[in-house]
Amino acid sequence: MFSKTDVFENVLWFVTLVILVAIVGYPLAMLLYGALTSDGKLTFRAFEKVVTDPHLPRYVINTLKLATVVTLMSLAIGVPLAWLVTRTDLPWRNVVRILATVPFVVPPYLLAMGWISLADPSIGIVNRIYRALGGEGYIVNIYGFWGLALVMAFRFYVYVFLLTSAALERLDPSLEEAARICGASMARVARDVTLPLVAPSIVAGALLTFVATCENFGIPALIGDPAYYFVLTTRIYAAIDMFDLETAAAYSFVLLAISIPLLFVQRWVSKKGRYVTITGRATRPSVIKLGRSRYLALVLTLIILIPSSISPIVSLVLTSFLRTVSSNIFDPSSYTLENVYEVLFVNPDTQRAVIDSLMLALSSATVVTLLGMVVAYIVARFRTKARFVIDWLASAPFALPGTVFALAMIFAFIWTPIYNTLTLVFLAYVARYLAYGVRTLSGAVLQIDPSLEEAARVCGASRIRTLKDVVVPLTKPAMVASWILVFMPTLSELTVSVVLAPPNYPTIGKAVYDLMEEGAFEWAYALSFLVVVIVLVCQALARLIARKVGAELG
């Protein structure tokens, strides 16, 4: 493992390994240990619990039923949409593309809040319009299985959409043209050539949707719980909240037993699909002319996309401007910036949350980018066997459901002074989002030909000097990208911080969740409005930087 001649290499990978073991390996081991023992004795209590818990079968069935329905809905929306955007002359294709990915930009729980503001039986805008028109009670109710499934499908179909459209775009059109020349009709080509070639990508996208639905906490917590539709993630949180760590561990292992094998299958399928998709040539895929029906197709697309992507966000923003959630939405004087002002400058709890989240996001984005750079460099360049362990540890936490990883952090650090502090939240963020940094940066490191570094060495530069003069300048755009990619989700993070953040030092996500529980809707919405603004600004910034970097390079 240790190189005899290279001290720099040995020190670097050893220190990295120690850090990763401390914030990833050790918590995961403690999760297992906590499940297997009770008061230091081997008892398998958690596993007994799995077999004997009377509620568990229902939670498992609820989770699987929800994930199945969400996946089917996602396929129904995502695949045709991907085909329309990549392979037809649908008008406004680029607008459709952006609309389709909007729900992906905001964190899931904000999407849920948008839908609540739209379709809550009492405060929902749709129901208020209905009552204003003379109706009684409500016509739509978001709380319930179908409401939950719809909101999740509108968020997670993006996996199917993105993977399918990427595969359709990369597909070499000559493969389809060859089938046409052999005498196949358009329909036959689609059935015999196109579909089999993109099928692995569709399946990979569907599996991602399924796992994401099983692992998501924010949407079922805000929409499922009020309707008593309980899934594993929300029940793990409830158990931790009551400090029943044994039950939480038992439920966690059941959730892992569902998600981990599926992720392996997902990886296997997408690897399998790769051999056909990479052609290396940037060719324009053959486009099918929809003729007069292209406007019909556009209308149908917008009928799905406007409610799924724009309306919840518009509704969320509108609601955050209302003086109280029961104010008359048709009266212009009901709209005010008071609540936004209140959460930012008056209410000490929400102010605290904004400061906490900003500090956490700034620090974890910076640390993840630096640590991610080191990990990416070790994995790409070093020959030590330890690089496989480092690579695994850096990517493992992200594959775990956030709730489960937060539980592992509790098991690992409950006896230390950092338990119940923001430091623990910070460590959890670094571990969980490290995969973002590594993935972004390893691509950039792999693009640097090793000879560029060797040339610096031969010119007289030490290892560290080579990193500073060659590697860092060449990966700078990727480092900026990695920073933003981590900053955005950590700023609005809910799942991990709702478990780990101390009560008097909440994060924005935790504060929003608590305010919703308490029924303080005005402040909850005002706070989420701030998050939406910050996230959209970051997104625009990221696009701008990406364009600038693209322009510089070529």
Next chain:
Amino acid sequence: MARVRVLNLVKRFGNVVAVNNVSFEVEDGEFLTLLGPSGCGKTTTLRCIAGLEVPDEGEIYVGDKLVSAPRKGIHVPPEKRGIGMVFQNYAVWPHMTVFDNVAYPLKLRKVPRDEIRRRVKKVLELVKLEGLENRYPYQLSGGQQQRVALARALVMEPEVLLLDEPLSNLDAKLREEMRIEIRELQRKLGITVIYVTHDQLEAMAMSDRIAVMNNGRIVQIGTPYEIYRRPINAFVANFVGRANFVKYRNARIDRGKALVELENGIVIECSPPPKESTDYLLLVRPSDVEILDKPRDGAIPGTVTRTMFLGNIVEYTVDVGWQEIRVESRSGKTYLPGTRVYLGIEYCVLVPKE
């Protein structure tokens, strides 16, 4: 001064022995080429000298200094060896201008700014890049990037320069130009050069001596003339230049000459083998055969079976009865297939089979 000595060098990658007990010496100011097919270990040998690979066994001296000796735990890192190196893909840093690229080794050595400017200017003139100081690599052609790499390697005035297939990414015409330029630079500066290539023409044109490598070992080391005229085995004969191996009945080696009786009874006089062996092949290079329309003493009769016009030469395949022999002819006359011709052998040599 800068004599480079490599003794019993061994480098393994897993189970693969990339360099297997290689030894050679390069004299001060000499141009030595490591020549061989891809995977023969030539680049790995060069990288061991640069310090970019850590050898498993053996010793490497640069000048009087022992820089690699795994047995003694010695491995001087590349930045401390003071060697210049040019990489196959140039390895010109894309985020630095031409000036910054070339000035980098001097900056590392904390040379004063004025002197850096002076020396960079001088070396850029040497490689004919004056006036391009502020360009970025992507604004340069492949040949110009190559010169930047060369200037960067030369700017610290190293005593040893390593070149790893530096011309293989250039087009044919530029390659020929650069061959001459590099050779002239080396003569002018008097530096020791170790050059790696798989191109035998390049090796012959530039080198004082060539070390032909195969399967991690040096097969033959000598001047281009020796390597070409008296190859030590069939591999070298085939790899350096084109070869006919002509079947013969028997050969008699006597007083620096070899008398060979061919299958049709004709006896020709050839050069003796470079070393003793039990079994010899008779090497006749296609360019060493003269094609005639009339018989001559010692000429082999045959029939043209294929004619290929290549511009500067005409290439024939001639059936001499017991085998086919390839011939490259420079004469203006062209013989069509079916023509009866006579082959006059101007140079031939016995080559040990193993």
